[in-house]
Amino acid sequence: MIPSDARKITTAAEAARARVLVGHLAASLGAPEIERARFLTALTAQLRESLGQGGAELGLTVREPGPDTPARLAVVVRPARPAAGRTAPWHLTLSWPGATTRPSLPEHPDDSLSAEVLLTADEETAAVLRRLDETEELLRLHREELHQTNQGVLAMHAELDAAAVTQRELLHAERVARGEAEKARRLLTFLADASAVVTASLDHEDILRRLPGLLVPEYASRVEVWLFDEDEQESGNGRHSAATVAAARTDRPQHAGPHPGGLPGTDDLPPSALSPDRPLLCIPLAVRRTLGVLTLTAPGDRFDADTSIMLLELARRIAIALDNALRFEQHRDTAEQLQRAQLTDLPTADGLHLAARYLPATRGLNIGGDWYDAFFQPDGSLLTVIGDVTGHGLRAAVIMGQLRTALRAYAVEETSPARILTRLHRMLCHQQPNLYATAMIARFRPGDPRVTWAAAGHPPAVVRAPDGAVRVVEDKPGVMLGVPVPFEYQDRTTEIAPGSTLVLYTDGLVERRSDGIDAGIELLVQTLAALPDTGLEDLDACAESLLKPLVHESERDDDVCLLLCRTMPPPGC
Structure with missing residues (x-):
């Protein structure tokens, strides 16, 4: 520890010498140039202020560095006339580690004042300028780095903005594409459904x-x-x-x-x-x-x-x-029109009443090959005919017309229903292969209670007796007309009492996909048996009564033909 040194400062020269002294102490103690320059600048400013107040007393205290303590230079300035409001003296301490030399005071401070001041000031200024140059270079580097960073940030922001715009555009395009796809799907679905609706009908x-x-x-x-x-x-x-x-x-x-x-x-x-x-x-x-x-x-x-x-x-x-x-x-x-042209009016015969009904199918082309006919033979007998050509449409109607015409032609020469069917069978096999038909012919003779008949694959006739009993004319029918095998049909005879009703029909009346033909024939028997006796007097009304329970209002796959033949009792019975 160097003892404290107190000096009176009343003039600028004394202030300068004091500054030189303090600077010399700080330099001899190894104080860093920048800290020393800051320390001396602050001291100079305080001394200048004290000179304006009439002078001051400068106190110096120097502590040498120890193993665990740094070197320290303390300066106290006590103004001769303290300023208003200031009670404590101004003091400043400069401390730093690493000093190894013992401080020394100049031998002739007055002689070397000017040189010391100049050299010290230049040294301190050079240190400050070097630090300033280093700081400016570092600042330049930082500015350049900051500029590049800013440019990178700006570029990144620009890329982010562009990416955001692209993303918004892609999202918008995706929404538009999804909307268009959904709209196309909806339109195609409607088109398919509407097409199915309009093509489902032939009306x-x-x-x-x-x-x-x-x-x-x-x-x-x-x-x-x-x-x-x-x-x-x-x-x-x-x-x-x-x-x-x-x-x-x-x-x-x-x-x-x-x-x-x-x-x-x-x-x-x-x-x-x-x-x-x-x-x-x-x-x-x-x-x-x-x-x-x-x-x-x-x-x-x-x-x-x-x-x-x-x-x-x-x-x-x-x-x-x-x-x-x-x-x-x-x-x-x-x-x-062709088919109805073939369905001629029924003839009027003594002792026999006739009624017929024809209903076309309600599905498909509506026109089939079902037909009925009744006409007189040269000997006065009355032939009643019912038949069904397989298939529907114009071809079936044309073949039906051909069969009807041929049957009438054969009936001029043949009196036997069986022989007429045999000739029809041969004609159909020869002229229309792969086309088949069913038919039944019943022959009524005036005054004869027996009916001669023959069938070619046709459903059996049904007879209601005058007492209301109903029976099916059971007998094995021959093969269908047109089946490619030689066949001779046989006449059958059934006795029918006067007042009886013979019912001829096609399979469209009794055949249903779910029930079969046997159930339909049984329903026809029951319906015919349930008719009151008075209901048989008007055969047209009787025909309607039979059709109502057997032919439903729903769509039909096949035509329906019905021919009623009622023998009249002799007058007076």
């Missing part, structure tokens, strides 16, 4: 009735169909929009609305006077020919492009369904 009026239920209100607010072969009363009020007429004339879809629709494959026209507020989509119903025009009123302000494509395809399928239905109806009507 064109039924198809037209179903269209509004399919399309309104989701795809159209109104549906109109103009078929060219209908008159104006059937197709509506006879007024058609200009777009509908244009579609019929050009065979191209037309769009009429306040604004162009821009629909694929569709021409745009001005709005229709019949629908000025909502657009119309008029689509020709064309297959091999143009059948008509489907006119749709938009459900909203416009037609959607994707929906219009689906509607165009649906219209094409509707046209196919209508064309099939119209062709079927035409074919059915032709066959029905």
Whole structure:
């Protein structure tokens, strides 16, 4: 420890010498240049302030470094006239580790004052400048690094912004794609379901009735169909929009609305006077020919492009369904007219009343090969015939007509029902191979209570006696007509009392898929037995009474023929 040194400072020279002294002590103790410069700068400022207050007393205390203690230089400045408000003297301590030399004071501080001050100031200034240069270089490096970091951050933010934009665009595109896929799935599902509905019927009026239920209100607010072969009363009020007429004339879809629709494959026209507020989509119903025009009123302000494509395809399928239905109806009507032309009026015979019914099938083409007939032979006998050609349609009706005509021709030469069937069998085998028929012929002679009959694979006749008893005319029938085997039919004789009723029928009356033919014949026997005696007087009413429980209101797969033959008792009985 160096004893404390106290000095009076009253002039600038004394202040300078004091600063030099303190600087010399700090330098001799090995104080770092920067800390020494800060320490001396603070001391100089305090001394300058003290000179302005009349001087000060400078106290120095120096402690040498020890093994565990650092070197320390303490300075105390006591102003000669303390400033108002200041009571404690100003003091400053400089301490640092690592000093190894003993401090020494200058021998001639006054002589070396100027040189010491200059050298010390330059040394301290150089240290500060070096530190300043180092700091500026470090600051420059930090600034450059910060700039590069900022550029990287900005680039990263730009990439993040671009990635966010791309992500939003991808999400939007995905939502749009999902929406379009769902819309396409919904349209395709509707197209498949609607196609199944319109193609399930062969009645064109039924198809037209179903269209509004399919399309309104989701795809159209109104549906109109103009078929060219209908008159104006059937197709509506006879007024058609200009777009509908244009579609019929050009065979191209037309769009009429306040604004162009821009629909694929569709021409745009001005709005229709019949629908000025909502657009119309008029689509020709064309297959091999143009059948008509489907006119749709938009459900909203416009037609959607994707929906219009689906509607165009649906219209094409509707046209196919209508064309099939119209062709079927035409074919059915032709066959029905041909068949009904074969069903002649029943003759009137003494002692015998006749009644007949024919019901076409309600499924399929509706026309089959069932027929009945009754006519006189040259000897005065009455032949009653009932038959059934396999199959349905125009061919079955044509073959039925051929069989009926041939049977009548053979009956002119043959009196035996069996021989007539034998000749029919040979003809059918020769002229129509792979086509079969069943038939039954019953021959009535005037005044003879016996009935001669023969059957070719046909269901048995049923007889009701005058006392109400009902029996089935059981006998093994011959093979079906047309079966490719030689066969000779045999006549059978059944006695029928006067007042009895003989019932001839085709299998459509008694055969059901679930029950078979035996159950149907049993139901016919029960129904015939249940009829009151008074109900047999009117054979037409009797025929209706038999049909009602046996032929249901539901659809039938086969035709039904029924022929009733009632023998009358002699007068007076």
